[in-house]
Ligand SMILES: O=c1ccn([C@@H]2O[C@H](COP(=O)(O)OP(=O)(O)O[C@H]3O[C@H](CO)[C@@H](O)[C@H](O)[C@H]3O)[C@@H](O)[C@H]2O)c(=O)[nH]1
């Protein structure tokens with residue numbers, strides 16, 4: 003473990019990104035918002051009800067900005083120095099790596115295989131690593147792909163280490179052609195490895211849709227007569243690194259697991275899979291640290307495990323108890339950069355308080371924390387306190403918490419006491435692993451209150467709150483190039499549905515016993531950290547946003563004033579202008595273009611008025627017990643696999659003009675956006691032909707110019723819908739959506755005109 007000599011340089015450092023300039027900008031915007039609210043209060047009596055509605059919406063926006071300012075106040079991140087690790091650490095801690103997958107169609111096995119290969123090939127002693135793939139789809143194709151991948155890994159892993167390959171997911175690596183080199187051995191190895199990878203791709207492709215190979219091989223017997231939601235537990239050791247000494251030619255363990263599923267049992271989607279992974283890995287290797295990635299998130303940085311260990315080992319020497327190390331989620335196929343910007347500003351902001359929020363992927367966890375320990379259950383030297391020993395290691399309580407498997411209990415005790423795990427063959431544990439995969443294993447235990455927490459489809463936020471409430475800190479490491487890269491749905495329905503799930507999950511957290519709202523003063527969580535979890539509920543702002551986007555149109559048609567009059571209009575104009583410039587600066591500061599800033603602004607507004615709006619409906623239906631909330635798996639794609647071994651052109655296969663174009667279909671998700679667009683167009687048209695009512699009987703009455711500008715701004719924000727009105731095919735708004743939105747627009751216009 004880590005050398006205690008203090009004269010050596012630290013393994014990681016905390017870097018503060020505090021900026022007085024940004025604080026002043028944040029506070030100025032906040033001041034302008036409050037001034038606007040004050041102006042509205044002072045002129046409430048002179049205006050009609052719409053003034054009050056605007057006031058309420060703006061109060062919500064001001065509250066959100068207040069929270070954002072608090073979160074961003076003292077941004078920070080950790081910078082690890084993996085090069086210093088070797089001189090400091092003699093015995094590296096083990097790390098178990100989890101990859102959950104659930105659907106071989108939406109998550110093609112070749113993507114999962116690439117993720118697994120990138121993990122198996124990281125720069126870390128191979129005998130300290132084990133990779134576990136959980137398959138909720140119970141797919142023989144996924145299992146087959148992994149067995150084939152493990153054979154290829156014996157070529158790929160040594161190749162990566164010998165030539166210090168930077169990107170260790172073969173599909174990415176082979177996108178680039180072989181660079182001319184004098185090293186003939188390298189050229190030969192490169193060509194051979196590429197050929198083998200192509201063979202692997204072809205084998206997987208051939209096996210897709212053709213299942214005769216299933217019967218031919220006894221290894222697949224476990225998969226016969228299974229359905230994804232009705233089958234027994236399957237545990238298969240795909241590759242065991244027997245007697246490994248950790249040299250560069252070895253391949254770490256690879257284990258395939260699929261927990262039992264029966265139609266009438268709750269299986270808790272990804273969260274259930276994660277807890278099963280936690281148990282099986284506990285039985286087999288019981289590493290003190292665990293990496294968890296989504297099946298499409300390959301390791302893009304070979305040193306990533308070493309980076310995470312730098313943070314853990316450095317913190318283990320002081321009493322700063324770090325529960326997890328989170329790397330940002332970044333994507334190889336994203337044409338919009340709104341997440342990168344969000345993570346860079348808000349993510350670092352939270353990181354500077356108690357630590358980043360766990361975001362489901364690209365995160366290293368501590369096993370002991372996942373088994374339910376609080377930060378004050380530990381002594382300064384990291385051992386269990388006497389109270390915790392009594393509370394956690396009592397035999398009855400162990401069975402009550404972790405279930406009845408004797409092997410499991412033994413492994414939990416070992417993990418809690420940080421005992422080194424007796425090496426046994428992985429196959430020795432298959433029976434015990436099957437036992438802890440039964441549907442009823444968790445029944446009347448604490449699983450779901452410990453491990454990954456149940457009752458929300460956003461298990462990441464939920465679990466994260468649980469950890470921070472127990473007084474742990476977490477760490478944010480954001481290397482360049484990114485540590486992990488994954489696939490994100492293209493802009494359109496897929497992305498909207500994904501955002502709807504995230505928003506629904508976030509609101510579900512509000513109603514949990516972990517809720518940052520309930521138990522406001524409970525737990526060892528810092529106040530600003532609690533605020534950060536409130537920010538996650540930003541999805542609730544969809545209602546004021548929707549209303550606000552309709553207000554200018556309403557006021558224009560109804561001939562009432564929305565914005566302050568005279569010189570005070572400057573207040574609104576400055577606010578809008580400053581906010582635009584500020585967000586533009588944030589984008590450009592990270593190297594993104596003006597265009598990408600503009601696209602991101604509209605994407606956020608579209609997400610707010612569709613995904614977030616429908617998530618509120620999901621929650622209401624759940625609370626009324628009318629429907630349950632499911633986990634719709636996001637579709638993963640990789641740059642044309644064909645091009646990987648035929649043209650090596652990558653994304654160039656897609657016409658550039660189609661990249662990032664908004665796709666529509668007849669889903670109800672597109673109705674709000676179309677409706678907003680039509681309403682604002684109608685109001686502007688009405689304004690232009692002086693259709694507005696001439697009487698000023700309804701309150702203040704405005705010249706309408708400011709409101710017309712408001713409409714133009716809304717149209718600019720929803721410009722994909724404007725384009726969608728004129729485009730055809732998947733880029734055009736379908737007639738059914740258009741007619742529904744048009745009907746609503748007519749109702750709105752009639753209502754606004756007061757006919
Ligand atoms: O029943 C299920 C459903 C999903 N998954 C896996 O969960 C992961 C995440 O699913 P994905 O469809 O990719 O969701 P995303 O919206 O892209 O994921 C983000 O949001 C989720 C919460 O909604 C988090 O769990 C993820 O870690 C986070 O990356 C994938 O590896 C899936 O295979 C399962 O194992 N079982």
Ligand SMILES: [Mn+2]
Pocket residue numbers: 296298488489636
């Ligand atoms: Mn995903």
